[in-house]
Amino acid sequence: MASQPQAEAERRGVSPAVAAPPRPRAAEPRVVVRTSAGLIAGERVGRGAVFRGVPYARPPLGPLRFASPRPPESWHGVRDAVRFTDVSLQSVIPNRPVPPSSEDSLYANVWTPDPGGSLPVLVYIHGGGWQAGAGSMPAYDGARLAERGDLVVVTFNYRLGVLGFGLHEELTDPDTGHFANWGLQDQKALLRWVHANAAAFGGDPGNITVCGTSAGGATAWQLALLPELRGLIRRIVSISPSHATPPATALTPEDARTAYEAVAGRLGTTVAGLREVPAAALAAAWEELFAPRPEERIVASGRWYRGPVVDGRTTPAHDHRLPGPEVPVLSVHTRTEGSFYTGPASPQPAPAPRGEAELRRAVREVLSLGEPGADDHLAETCVAAYRAAAVDAGLPRDPLTLWTEIWGDAYFRHQIVRFAERHARHGDSPLYTMEFAHEARPPHFGTPHEATSPFLFGTHRLPQFAQILGDGSVERLLSDVFIDAVAAFARTSVPRTPNTPDWRPFTPDAPSTLVLGGPGVVEVAHPAKLAQLGFWDAVGWAPRPH
Structure with missing residues (x-):
């Protein structure tokens, strides 16, 4: 007798979808793999495994606030990777509960049907208007997608809001020369980490697809336009993007400078000194700056969301002024x-x-x-x-x-x-x-x-x-x-x-x-x-x- 979904599919003339062939179930609950920074232990989920809270970059704390992401520090022994980490420090959005957040948030989560395979890799970038969200949200649990799709699925956190998307030359990283769009820099670092570590999770490092929704769909498109990532990104899935452009969804460079200078003034410090103020005070001052109605603010752009700012590097220009992706x-x-x-x-x-x-x-x-x-x-x-x-x-x-x-x-x-x-x-x-x-x-x-x-x-x-x-x-x-x-x-x-x-x-x-x-x-x-x-x-x- 046909199952209910199968009967419904046949009634509507749609073929029942075919799942990936079953894999043998392993008895061992812990799954240990070697990443570029050390051994990690995940856990079995269904026929595959999941690794939660895997560092892909060093915590951006202290002098590394507003710095380009650095590779994660190595560790000895086996590191547990069974729990999600805190989400990135973020704005509170009505109707969206926010779990504990932290600046120490640059971690990835990996679901794999077969740690010994060589499967396509799907990297998913969460949305949230560049100011909220996390790769650990319940909607993005990758178990079903990985199992049915026979894919290695990666979700992750990146810096948001005042810490993730803006621009000011006084925040220039002395090692890289970057001074903007730290959340986009995190996304680039994550992709390089995936390329270096995909094989450890049963993924093919030469077959990485970048997928995202909303702000994540927009940045998936942006990343595919960067020459430095050509060859690393094989294709993209861009879902419901709102491409960053001022005045609605991005600050102009001039307005970004004004915003950081105004926040520094409110907190009694310099722009460079923003690396040292408490994170909660910094985020609150940023939100206060944009709390008035758009026509009453000290800047005219960033009216709705505040996404990537044109900086000549991570964002060479707005997407509508650039050729489309070559993938x-x-x-x-x-x-x-x-x-x-x-x-x-x-x-x-x-x-x-x-x-x-x-x-x-x-x-x-x-x-x-x-x-x-x-x-x-x-x-x-x-x-x-x-x-x-x-x-x-x-x-x-x-x-x-x-x-x-x-x-x-x-x-x-x-x-x-x-x-x-x-x-x-x-x-x-x-x-x-x-x-x-x-x-x-x-x-x-x-x-x-x-x-x-x-x-x-x-x-x-x-x-x-x-x-x-x-x-x-x-x-x-x-x-x-x-x-x-x-x-x-x-x-x-x-x-x-x-x-x-x-x-x-x-x-x-x-x-x-x-x-x-x-x-x-x-x-x-x-x-x-x-x-x-x-x-x-x-x-x-x-x-x-x-």
Whole structure:
């Protein structure tokens, strides 16, 4: 008799996904491997093993605050690697509990189906707006992804907020000359550590795929553009990125200098002296600087999030001013990115607009993050364009829906689709697109930003996610298809599976986007709601369509 997921799959005409062949179970609970810094002991999980809290860099404490990451110090004997470490010092975001945080946070977590193998490696960069999050969050438990995908999965922490993303020459590292974007420097160090240590965990150091969501998806794209990492990164999976650009999601270099100088003044020290002040006081002063409304701050940029700053090295220029990645790309977005910000668990809580006046005000505030001085006329033009597109497509046009669509398109979907179109026309490597369309349960709605992670990792089954995303036969099938597609891409640069046989590189004028979780469950089609994106082209939102 067919299982429930199998029966559901057959009813919908979708092939049941095929898991990796079983491996023999070892009786020994401890698994010891040798890294470049010494022996570590992980533990068995399912048929494989997990190693938690493995140092990939020296703790960035004292004089190493605002310094480039240094290789981890060696140790004698066998180091336990069975517990997650503290998360990186970070901002408190509404609706997101923060576990204990610390500056001593540069650690990796590795799941492997076979420490003696030579498997593809998937490095996952967590999101959180460059100011929050951790590789140890429950959504990113790599056991299911590693086992089903037959992959070595790596998650990790990197420096965030004031300690991770900014710029000031008085913080120049005397050894490397770097003075900016310490979180990006950590990500580069992690990739070099993975390359040096992949074989110890059963991974192939010549086959590393970098994957990330939100801020992590943006930095995965950025890392692939760096000449120094060519040859190390074989391909990327960029999920729901909001590419860093001022004024919305990055500081300008001038504003970064002003911000650090203002924080130093508040704390009664110099910019260089910020290495010596208590970490909590430094983080609090940084948050206080950006607490007022954007138009009331001493700097005009960094209005929403504060990501990588153009420094000529880790970030040579903003992504829309650079050629696309030269490696294969799997680009993923959700159908309703904005419902993450307008739904009940928004990290930026605001009341839903009721009526035209409130809708116009809410839209003006969205626009002003990227277009300072946006007025009622621009807001009215935006609303009118979205309402007309909704009427033409037979979609809802109530204030909450329009506000949600505008939020998500302004800072996610417009740039994701336009980057894909640009790459299809001018890029030298294949780019595949996926639209994730599985709807959340009430009172959540649409397919929110970050709804992808629990399905990629198979953690949608956890109670805190199942109540929002579901854990029935359809949800399990979607997770399996997602994992299989990413695993195939990490293995061959082609995300083709028994369930995705017709998925081809993205072509703007042909149905070539895998729509996962819509009415057809798994189908190749055009991205939804393309007409709505025209407003952003008309007002010069980057990137341009051609």
